[in-house]
Amino acid sequence: MSALLEVDGLSVGYPGGVRAVDGVSLALPAGGALVLLGESGSGKTTVARTVLGLPGRGAAVTGAVRLAGTDLRALDERALCDVRGRRIGYVPQDPGASLDPLRRIGPQIAEVLRRHGSATGRRAARAAVPGLLATAGVPDPERVARAYPHELSGGLRQRAAIALAICCGPELLIADEPTTALDALVRGRILDLFGALRADCGIALLLVTHDLAVARRIGGTVAVMRAGRVVELGPAERVLHRPDHAFTAALVAAEPGARR
Amino acid sequence: MSTPWLRRNLGLAVPGTLAVLLVLLALAAPLVAPYDPAAGRLADRLLDPGSPGHPLGTDGQGRDLLSRLIWAGRASLTGGLVPVTVATVAGTLLGITAGLGGRLTEQALLRALDVLYAFPGVLLAIAVASLLTPGLGATVLALSVVLTPAVARVAFTEARRIRSSEYLEAARVSGAGRGALVLRQVAPVVAPVVLVYASSLVGLAVVYAAGLSFLGLGVAPPTAEWGAMLDELRPALLTHPWVAVLPALVILAVSVVFNTLGEALRTRVGDGAAHLPRAVPAATRRAAEQVVR
Amino acid sequence: MTGFLLRRLLPAVPTLLGVTAVVFATVALVPGDPVAAFLGPGAPPEARRELAERLGLDQPLPVRYADWLGHALTGDLGTSVSGQRPVVDLLLPALGQTLVLTAAAFLLVLVGGVALGALGALRPRGPGGRISGALSTLAVSAPQYSVALLLIAVFAVGLRWLPAGGTHDVFGSGGPADLARHLVLPAVAAALVPLGLTARVFRAALGTVLAGELADSLRARGLRPAAVLRHCVHNASPALLTIGGLQLAYLLEGVVFVETLFAWPGIGRLLYDALTARDLPLVQGGVLVVAVAFVGVNVLVDAAHAAIDPRVRI
Numbered sequence: 110m111s112a113l114l115e116v117d118g119l120s121v122g123y124p125g126g127v128r129a130v131d132g133v134s135l136a137l138p139a140g141g142a143l144v145l146l147g148e149s150g151s152g153k154t155t156v157a158r159t160v161l162g163l164p165g166r167g168a169a170v171t172g173a174v175r176l177a178g179t180d181l182r183a184l185d186e187r188a189l190c191d192v193r194g195r196r197i198g199y200v201p202q203d204p205g206a207s208l209d210p211l212r213r214i215g216p217q218i219a220e221v222l223r224r225h226g227s228a229t230g231r232r233a234a235r236a237a238v239p240g241l242l243a244t245a246g247v248p249d250p251e252r253v254a255r256a257y258p259h260e261l262s263g264g265l266r267q268r269a270a271i272a273l274a275i276c277c278g279p280e281l282l283i284a285d286e287p288t289t290a291l292d293a294l295v296r297g298r299i300l301d302l303f304g305a306l307r308a309d310c311g312i313a314l315l316l317v318t319h320d321l322a323v324a325r326r327i328g329g330t331v332a333v334m335r336a337g338r339v340v341e342l343g344p345a346e347r348v349l350h351r352p353d354h355a356f357t358a359a360l361v362a363a364e365p366g367a368r369r
Numbered sequence: 370m371s372t373p374w375l376r377r378n379l380g381l382a383v384p385g386t387l388a389v390l391l392v393l394l395a396l397a398a399p400l401v402a403p404y405d406p407a408a409g410r411l412a413d414r415l416l417d418p419g420s421p422g423h424p425l426g427t428d429g430q431g432r433d434l435l436s437r438l439i440w441a442g443r444a445s446l447t448g449g450l451v452p453v454t455v456a457t458v459a460g461t462l463l464g465i466t467a468g469l470g471g472r473l474t475e476q477a478l479l480r481a482l483d484v485l486y487a488f489p490g491v492l493l494a495i496a497v498a499s500l501l502t503p504g505l506g507a508t509v510l511a512l513s514v515v516l517t518p519a520v521a522r523v524a525f526t527e528a529r530r531i532r533s534s535e536y537l538e539a540a541r542v543s544g545a546g547r548g549a550l551v552l553r554q555v556a557p558v559v560a561p562v563v564l565v566y567a568s569s570l571v572g573l574a575v576v577y578a579a580g581l582s583f584l585g586l587g588v589a590p591p592t593a594e595w596g597a598m599l600d601e602l603r604p605a606l607l608t609h610p611w612v613a614v615l616p617a618l619v620i621l622a623v624s625v626v627f628n629t630l631g632e633a634l635r636t637r638v639g640d641g642a643a644h645l646p647r648a649v650p651a652a653t654r655r656a657a658e659q660v661v662r
Numbered sequence: 663m664t665g666f667l668l669r670r671l672l673p674a675v676p677t678l679l680g681v682t683a684v685v686f687a688t689v690a691l692v693p694g695d696p697v698a699a700f701l702g703p704g705a706p707p708e709a710r711r712e713l714a715e716r717l718g719l720d721q722p723l724p725v726r727y728a729d730w731l732g733h734a735l736t737g738d739l740g741t742s743v744s745g746q747r748p749v750v751d752l753l754l755p756a757l758g759q760t761l762v763l764t765a766a767a768f769l770l771v772l773v774g775g776v777a778l779g780a781l782g783a784l785r786p787r788g789p790g791g792r793i794s795g796a797l798s799t800l801a802v803s804a805p806q807y808s809v810a811l812l813l814i815a816v817f818a819v820g821l822r823w824l825p826a827g828g829t830h831d832v833f834g835s836g837g838p839a840d841l842a843r844h845l846v847l848p849a850v851a852a853a854l855v856p857l858g859l860t861a862r863v864f865r866a867a868l869g870t871v872l873a874g875e876l877a878d879s880l881r882a883r884g885l886r887p888a889a890v891l892r893h894c895v896h897n898a899s900p901a902l903l904t905i906g907g908l909q910l911a912y913l914l915e916g917v918v919f920v921e922t923l924f925a926w927p928g929i930g931r932l933l934y935d936a937l938t939a940r941d942l943p944l945v946q947g948g949v950l951v952v953a954v955a956f957v958g959v960n961v962l963v964d965a966a967h968a969a970i971d972p973r974v975r976i
Binding site: 191193195202203206208210220221257259270 | 874875876878879880881882883884885886887889893896897970971972973
């Protein structure tokens with residue numbers, strides 16, 4: 110079978126000889142879930158950003174990234190722009206820093222809808238916004254659409270950011286530590302929302318986290334990363350309970366409240 | 370001294386050397402200047418640059434311009450460097466007092482500084498200097514008043530920052546006296562930041578000092594001073610433009626040297642908002658600092 | 663709306679009181695005895711006392727300040743010593759001329775500063791960034807009087823392209839084209855320092871936004887580079903506005919030199935003439951008007967800031 114997302118022998122280097130990602134290969138089926146688990150600096154965020162075609166200034170990338178058979182690395186910047194936001198949605202770590210603080214939520218979503226042709230005309234785009242916010246689990250979407258980001262709670266902001274990421278009906282959602290900035294109660298609900306989006310809309314999820322509890326809750330496949338390499342790859346059940354690799358075992362053992 | 374060291378520090382070394390040379394040249398004026406700066410021959414008046422015996426020409430009274438420009442460095446650099454020194458000392462003291470003092474002291478000092486901020490710099494200098502007898506003393510006093518609030522603001526921010534820091538708390542708990550606290554704990558932290566900021570004020574102060582003399586509020590003729598020379602040579606602008614612009618060019622060059630030096634020091638230390646040379650209403654400045662940071 | 667304006671204006675009141683107090687202090691602290699200066703030495707004590715009383719000089723300082731402030735608020739800034747005319751009558755027409763010059767210079771500051779700053783922010787490591795940095799340092803270091811003299815020497819005396827001074831051609835018919843010809847050189851001379859500062863601040867602000875999470879997430883939404891840049895400029899604009907308010911201070915202090923050298927009949931020229939004539943009431947009036955204008959502009963900048971940035975609205 111052919112996966113929705115295929116990452117093949119991906120390496121990313123930065124000026125100064127830093128090798129952030131070193132020969133990573135991953136596959137994610139349509140509607141599936143893949144968790145990139147690792148410490149900070151393990152290269153997991155770089156993988157996610159390179160899939161988006163945004164590895165950063167001066168990055169040297171080798172290897173292949175394919176989305177439903179399309180080689181993303183072969184696309185020029187213009188064509189990549191059409192993929193981002195339409196076929197791949199991105200949920201950032203800190204919605205407080207990634208939503209435009211000077212504009213209301215509604216127009217920000219409407220802008221992306223019109224950019225990718227998911228809505229024609231100002232009026233149609235604006236009318237679509239509350240429904241999208243509701244899909245992302247926002248109560249009272251009309252009010253939130255009129256709000257500025259700083260007027261919303263952290264949880265609502267992250268839901269607005271998720272609505273932005275899914276507004277054009279992407280096949281893949283990339284979420285980079287989407288719950289790190291949130292408190293524990295809200296965290297669980299946001300993770301459940303990702304599950305609902307997978308089940309109801311068939312959106313595949315690539316989630317980056319350092320948190321074992323998050324990885325456990327998402328399920329699917331887990332890829333454990335360390336120093337730019339994938340050291341262990343497999344179903345969440347097995348990797349998190351009966352790890353093969355010594356590093357994963359250490360990670361699991363170090364979790365607060367772990368059974369020894 | 371290896372080559373890589375020099376290359377890495379070129380941005381600091383070039384303007385630094387030039388600044389030291391400028392000061393040395395002014396100090397050595399009696400030795401290097403070819404003519405008496407105050408004596409001129411009327412027969413030689415308003416010679417263009419490049420004239421035999423007078424490489425930079427002469428002024429309206431036949432005085433050698435090269436000699437006058439060298440001698441003028443004494444008054445002009447004094448007018449720039451002394452106020453910055455005064456402002457650094459006074460501003461640091463005020464800033465630390467406000468930063469470590471009680472709420473009342475802090476509010477009173479900050480309010481007073483805000484009022485001085487509210488004046489555009491040259492205007493405040495004019496207001497102060499117009500009360501005094503024109504001279505170098507008036508320049509120094511007026512510019513000290515203008516520059517002190519800016520330094521005080523920087524010192525205050527620094528003192529504030531370490532006031533709540535743990536090691537100051539630890540020193541207080543261990544029973545150190547107030548004076549000892551300031552001397553041993555606060556001053557070493559505040560001083561480098563203030564000194565770097567002050568270095569960025571020198572160019573501005575030289576420009577202000579010359580400006581006051583140009584307006585007739587600073588050094589008065591016949592003493593040679595760049596701003597005063599600018600005013601003296603102004604009538605020659607239409608007939609001998611290249612003579613008239615000489616002091617203007619010198620002030621521009623000196624300003625570039627000191628500003629480049631200040632900037633290189635600041636880049637080295639990595640201070641964000643200090644590049645606003647003279648400060649401004651507090652709220653505005655705070656906003657700018659946030660943006661730059 | 664009224665409440666909003668009041669909240670913006672009230673904090674400026676103590677500052678304005680302080681500013682007026684400083685200006686008043688320069689009146690009150692003038693060395694020498696004004697009564698003796700007026701009547702001459704050897705005047706009988708009764709006459710001295712009577713004059714002191716008439717001038718209010720027998721009152722304590724706070725009372726004299728309140729009195730002076732009351733007059734200033736009603737537009738009475740005293741009489742010019744040299745011109746023998748009310749200071750206000752001299753200041754108001756000059757203020758109009760200064761505003762024309764300042765507006766032209768401000769336009770240059772905004773256009774040049776934004777262009778230079780954007781160049782530096784978009785190419786932080788390349789030659790563009792170096793050029794932007796060097797040019798801003800040069801501009802910041804260029805004293806208004808030096809630039810003014812150099813411009814006159816090159817463009818008016820040397821090349822004879824533009825007039826060396828004045829607001830209009832005395833023999834010509836005038837009109838906007840003539841005014842523009844007279845405006846170019848003084849506006850450039852007044853604009854360079856603030857232009858360099860604006861470029862630096864805008865470069866820093868835009869650079870921070872472009873390197874930040876917002877720009878990243880805009881790109882991740884698939885927005886085109888032009889749209890990303892537009893939103894980033896929007897987010898850097900509060901900094902531009904803040905710095906724009908400061909620039910007015912530099913423009914207003916620069917006009918003293920620029921107007922003097924270009925014979926532009928504005929406040930700066932008036933101040934210079936007043937200084938040379940030791941006409942203190944006129945000096946103080948001029949300083950007061952400019953300082954109050956400066957505080958006023960900063961209140962406006964604050965209000966405009968709130969209009970752009972919802973987080974500042976209270």
